[in-house]
Amino acid sequence: MAEQNAPDYPPALELEKELTRKERQIEYLQTELRRYHNLMEELKQGMRPIGTIEEVKGETALVRLSGGQAFQVSVPPELVDKVTPDVDAVLSPTKGVIVDVVERIRERSVLEYQVEKAPKVFYEDIIGLEKEMHNLRQTTEWILDPDVRARREQIIRDPRMLEDAGSVLLFGPPGTGKTYMAKAVAGTISKNGQATSFLKIESYEIVSKWLGESAKNVKEVFKLARETAPTVLFIDEADAIGRARMEATTDAGRDVQGMLNQILTELGEGFHVNRNVAVIFATNYPSVIDRALLDRIKRVIYVPPPKTKEGVKQLVDFYLSKVELDPSVSNYQGGLIDEAFDEIWRTVRTRRQVYEASIPERGIMVRDQYVITPRDVKNVVQEAASEASFVSERYVTLDRLLNLFKNLAAEERVSRVVS
Ligand SMILES: Nc1ncnc2c1ncn2[C@@H]1O[C@H](COP(=O)(O)OP(=O)(O)OP(=O)(O)O)[C@@H](O)[C@H]1O
């Protein structure tokens, strides 16, 4: 009887799984929320059409938007003096009135570029990512380096087969070396004789709050990449491009579509081959990448954190070899003796960092657990060296390192990134 009346609960294990799943969703949504708040701030400032002033007649003006359409708009009295063909007009959302004037777009760069000619980062600076680096090199070097290109052309006799260039997406948790790897491509090719630029842009910068400007920004970025070629064009936070589409409403939606179309056009066939530009996208949140964009990306590379004790030791040794280390714990190759590293390991091994990401379209599913990233290791060693020099010590001691690793472990014992 009792059995018959018992409610139909799913087994405890199922509930537990469901709980974990929900917790993960909450964490993900909280991150999302933060990003949305930031974006909302921007949107509140107004997604306003902007265009060139073609003609001014008293209280009306003819304004052409970058999309091509022209509007007859009214000029409020307080702006009459300022509205001239030398400036650009910001219109009201309904495109009926000029609400402000700004410096001519083509004379001001709205983007914060970072162009570096021959950056000083090389393949040997990348620790523990041999397979990933090999993959990245294979997709990018032949676009940039004439020697690699020539070797390729010797093997591939039909030139139509050479047109098969494509962009790359690097994804993974923060601080694992995505930016560094992309930079190393430009740095190493430069060192080998072909000066190569590294042009970095944040996707958030491309997505403009000015209507019609996003596509123009894309054009501007790619134009600059061509002008500085051979160039590694590094488009960071690539998820922002996908997010923009999810956010967008009507006018803004058209703007985002225009921007995406422009990216797709720029990435179109032949671009890399003819212009010597290797495009590398990067993100922590690959599941948010726009699908149309993903279709154009030839290779997707996961950049994992170090997952073994040995992997972490290699990083610690690498960075310690660049500073003065207490000889009593040094293995005389600049790294730590095993006993000393064991102590460090004991302080950080309880840290639990989780990274999860999936790109179903590419059959990619990642779930990694790790204790520390290369960025953390570098920061600790740098900090230890800076503390030591500040108190006039001649070298970094194990105690100092242990302290900093301990702080790191205490600060965020558990963290999780889900995409
Ligand atoms: N695999 C690595 N080997 C050696 N050093 C590394 C490695 N990965 C990262 N670093 C160090 O950590 C710093 C940060 O790395 P980087 O900026 O490439 O991380 P990222 O993956 O781009 O992170 P984010 O996702 O936050 O942009 C680098 O400047 C470099 O000094």
Ligand SMILES: [Mg+2]
């Ligand atoms: Mg980065």
